[in-house]
Amino acid sequence: QKEVEQNSGPLSVPEGAIASLNCTYSDRVSQSFFWYRQYSGKSPELIMSIYSNGDKEDGRFTAQLNKASQYVSLLIRDSQPSDSATYLCAGTRNAGGTSYGKLTFGQGTILTVHP
């Protein structure tokens, strides 16, 4: 099993809809989870982090973490064409002591929001 696996997509939603991006992870990954957004030809940028079970909301973005099911998701409400990008799910590996910020990434999901 891959350490972090995303529904590969691509995902296409109409403007104003809710985009749902999903990610599962293996036992080798835990603690902290992150969603990065990467526009075409650009580098990834952090948009959400989540550490405990439940939901975390930031504007139009909601991250959800379910440790029992080993499942992380990102919901984008009122999707806009400017949200069109690749979304990368990442987690820290289980390790004794500090992870030093080492992340393991999923393969990414391409989201297109069409007008």
Place this chain on the structure above:
Amino acid sequence: DVKVTQSSRYLVKRTGEKVFLECVQDMDHENMFWYRQDPGLGLRLIYFSYDVKMKEKGDIPEGYSVSREKKERFSLILESASTNQTSMYLCASSQRGSADEKLFFGSGTQLSVL
């Protein structure tokens, strides 16, 4: 704003050449990373460093080495470039012990090995 600068945006090299990719960050971060990004595979960690002269292998270190002589600079070296090392290389840095250990990425170097 944190700035992570990679020396080249595009590089074309020949098989067997020694290749140096340079990365400099200006925020005094302890942690620095080299990832490569390939379609369908996401980002894979090559090497990371958590202090000057300290380095650890990531998931795919074969064919690569690194150097960190100064805190702000982290170099990736391809000892003898091969065609399967054609990829986008991303450097990143982070502040150790920060709340989310947020990674700041450089703009990337697209390396083509012919």
